Amino acid sequence: MAIIERLVGRSPVTFDWLISIAVEVHRPLVPRLITLGLARASGGDFVWASWLNLALSSAAAAIGILVLRRVRGTTRLMDAIFPLTLMSLVQPGLRWGWEINHVLVSVIMVAFLLLVIRFRLESPPRWLWFMIVSAALLMLSSAPGVAAVPGILAWLALCSWHLRTTEPRKSAGVAAAVGGLAAALIVYVVTIPGAATSQTTSPRSVLSRTLRLIGNLGGPHADRLWPWSAVAVLAAVLATAALIILRVLRPSEGSGGRDQALALLCSGMAVFASVVAIAVGRGASQWDAQQAVAYVALMVPVPLWVYLSWERLSPRWGSVAGAVVLVAAVVAYGLTIDYVPRQQARRVALEHELRRQFCSVTEKDLGGRYRYIVLETPTDAEIGRIARVFRMMRTQDLGPVRCVGGRQVDTPRP
Structure with missing residues (x-):
């Protein structure tokens, strides 16, 4: 409604409006600018935003496959998990242009995972600055994006520390930017009026909603597999977390070393902080078809993190884990292959x-x-x-x- 009022000239586009709170905790400056800009360019046709969502998702899927090929020297069948998840038939961003806030967070998180895999803690400065800008975009996109920022800042800080011996001036610049982002994050959080949610959310509700979210990668049609879908995803996540901690404590030859494990630990913090942020915000509400659809894009980094962690940290079991994740993605996709096209045609x-x-x-x-x-x-x-x-x-x-x-x-x- 606010976008339309600015589009038709009933209300002015001001900085105060762009950074104002929306839906309790969000400051969606970037999605507002994108949506308003596309609407003006198209004469009010909001389908353009859906096309942008498609372009971002498909680009992320293609780049994911190319990065893994660069890292290992070959492409494997398991890499199909990128298009299967990012371009799933139930991705709401392909239908609703206003899902750009979730699609943007999802794509940036995928980019973060790929940088972690490609460079570990030895990223060139240009890619560190890319993630600094991306972290700022996350803060100005949605609450799940804000929650992901500390994990990204942890990785940036470790990379800056590694950079200090070879390029001390660039390391100092990155460290200063990280400190500035951390300060901005604190200001963001303390200036949110009132509590993060209008209702009190108990820890039990947060845990229950977190499980519901991670078990819902296939959209509302995956509800028929609840709660077993959540149990399966939780088991995979816990096993992956255990593997990462083991590699941090006892790095093994051929697994990328402790640096790779620490980088994946930072990315895992970002991925799951984003999921928990949704659970905190929506834990007190009734689970319905709207929620089952709306947050699918934000769950995409979860299976990718599991797959990439096993791929890099356990050469022996990586192929097995990749095959399991791929089968799960195919099953989730298969749940929609019949119903969604008929529903979409109507x-x-x-x-x-x-x-x-x-x-x-x-x-x-x-x-x-x-x-x-x-x-x-x-x-x-x-x-x-x-x-x-x-x-x-x-x-x-x-x-x-x-x-x-x-x-x-x-x-x-x-």
């Missing part, structure tokens, strides 16, 4: 119909025939807000078609 047909009826659609129509193409489980209040958005866009000659007097006209936009 949704797309209704979306095309809604675009044709854009000039005359009413709130009653949005709450009836078109209800479930707007959101997964929309409330009446949300339907009312969306109806007001439609009216504002029609008034300002924005949207997929031009409207004059409640009717579509074929004249091109000026």
Whole structure:
């Protein structure tokens, strides 16, 4: 609603608005700028944001495969986990442009994992600065992004320490930037008004919601495997954590050494802090289809972290672990292969119909025939807000078609 008000000129685009709190704890400056910029460039067609989500996800999948080929000298079948997870049929960002806040966090986390695998703690300064900028983007994207920043800062600090003997001036610059980001993170947290959530979330609720999230990589259709899906993922995560700690304490030849284990430990901190942040924010609410869909993108780094950790730290068991993760990804994908295309075909047909009826659609129509193409489980209040958005866009000659007097006209936009 706030984006539309700025798009149609009812409210100004100010710095105070860009950094203002949204949904209790988020300061989504970057997603707001991207969404507003694409909407203005397209004349109010928010599908452009979905195309950006697709471009980011597909690029991350391709780069993941290429980086692993660079590291080990060959491509393996198990590397298919990158496109299977990043471009899953249930990825909400491919349907909802406003999921850019989650897609952006997911893609940056994947980039972080790839840098950890490629350079361990010996990253060139240019890639350290890339992650410094990326950490700032995470802080200005969503609460899960904010939660991931300490793990990234830990890795940057270790890399800066390693860099001090060969390039002391660049090491000092990186260390200063890390200190600045840490200070900014503290300011961010202490300036959030009130508690992080409007409801008290017990540790038990946080744990339960965390398990629900990590067991939901296949989207709402994976609910049929609950709680066994969560048990399987939890077992894989605990085994991976044990392997990393073992390699930190007792590095073995051919496993990348202690540096690789420490780097993966930092990335694991970032990945799971992000998941726990969602659980804290949503632990007191009822699990529903909307949540089952909305957070799929943010779960993508979990199986990738498991796969990459075993790949680098256990040459003997890495192939076995990779095969297990790949099979799990294929099963999760298979759960959607029949239902999702049929559901999407119906949704797309209704979306095309809604675009044709854009000039005359009413709130009653949005709450009836078109209800479930707007959101997964929309409330009446949300339907009312969306109806007001439609009216504002029609008034300002924005949207997929031009409207004059409640009717579509074929004249091109000026």
